[in-house]
Amino acid sequence: MPDIAIVDYGMGNLRSVSKALEHVAQGASISVTSNPEVVRSASRVVVPGQGAMPDCLRELDKLGLRKAVVDAALHKPFLGICLGLQMLFDSSEEGNVKGLGIVSGKVRRFSAPATTANVQQRLKVPHMGWNQVHQAVAHPMWKDIPQDARFYFVHSYYVETATPEPAAAYTEYPFPFTCAVAKDNIFAVQFHPEKSQESGLALLSNFVHWQPTVFKGTRSRF
């Protein structure tokens, strides 16, 4: 029964995520796993992932992990990273697939390369590098992280929530998009805390200690 399960559905390298969590949660048992039972038994669940959304959902199903991930998103402290954020939404423009439908909204691609206003320079896609995260709500996950701190991003798709409430932070590229979502026991981010040096480690440390008081699966406080 691990303290933290990192869900491994074969989409990319999870070593960075586990190394960074080990760094901030020394003594905790951390399991990188494809086993739904291990995910079910863990106290906290992290869903990372990179690559394409259709592949990601197919792999989740192939490994029988979909239900375990949805259950975790309803009942436990849940951290989604990159695809782990995008998969929570209703649908994605990437391959026109349906997501898990846990957060209302959709995943869109950065618009066709445009020329930015101030310099004659292309908007590069993927959005790659350190950008500022503007916290839109107070949340225990932001503890010790300065407003507008920089985190490392690498993505070509971004999430658009159906209503503003779940948006916990914004980033501009070149328009403001939602880069973090907070809902009950779910916190999910577009950027990579495991690659974002001090601010990223602070966020992961906050996750290890986070005690949500409201769970999405119950809809009531107790």
Place this chain on the structure above:
Amino acid sequence: MGLAKRIIPCLDVTNGRVVKGVNFIGLRDAGDPIEISRRYDDQGADELTFLDITASSDDRDLILHIIEEVAAQVFIPLTVGGGVRKVEDVRRLLNAGADKVSINTSAVQNPELVREAADRYGSQCIVVAIDAKRAENGWQVFTHGGRNATGLDVIEWAKKMQALGAGEILLTSMDRDGTRNGFDLALIRSVSDTVDVPVIASGGVGNLQHLVDGIVDGHADAVLAASIFHYGEYTVRQAKEYMAQHSIEVRL
């Protein structure tokens, strides 16, 4: 405010040591890769790039151990290149803790490798490194650490690599590499203005103004440098402060 321009120190590694050469030859020892990685991380490097220039394939596993050790201590993106020939090589480097893998000679020999690796692991972790040399018309792609001419035009090649799935282009001017005379700005700008993926400028940095020029005149998304940092001439932080003074957005 927005996306910061990145400064990426580059570590050429052979036999477990960081080295630096001039125009791809004449190597000089610059220190221990783990120690240097930690130093650059402390100084605020945005990413680190390792180029494994080990000649013998017998010693290739050394780089895996180095990356494993760095990845356990340094929490910024790590790119590793050198000797990547098969999708299996990409997998091994990613599993060791690399976030991106850079493909150079093998992309020319087998462009499908770029497509396969990008399909399997996502474009975000596939960097295509291009070694460019001035030709009569434009620039020509070279391979094997700059020894072999390919006859390929750099701009066309960059476009093709993007189409096959490269998520980023690491563009080195071989005419400038090690000279400390600054980037080949026309080269960098021509590629950066042509492709949609980010371009890292490389080759020729001798002072901090060169970094500014690479961004402002070269339109690069990131700048890569080795010797100005390795021998303690400038710290990464000094470089960033200089860039910030010149109105370039950086992570400080």
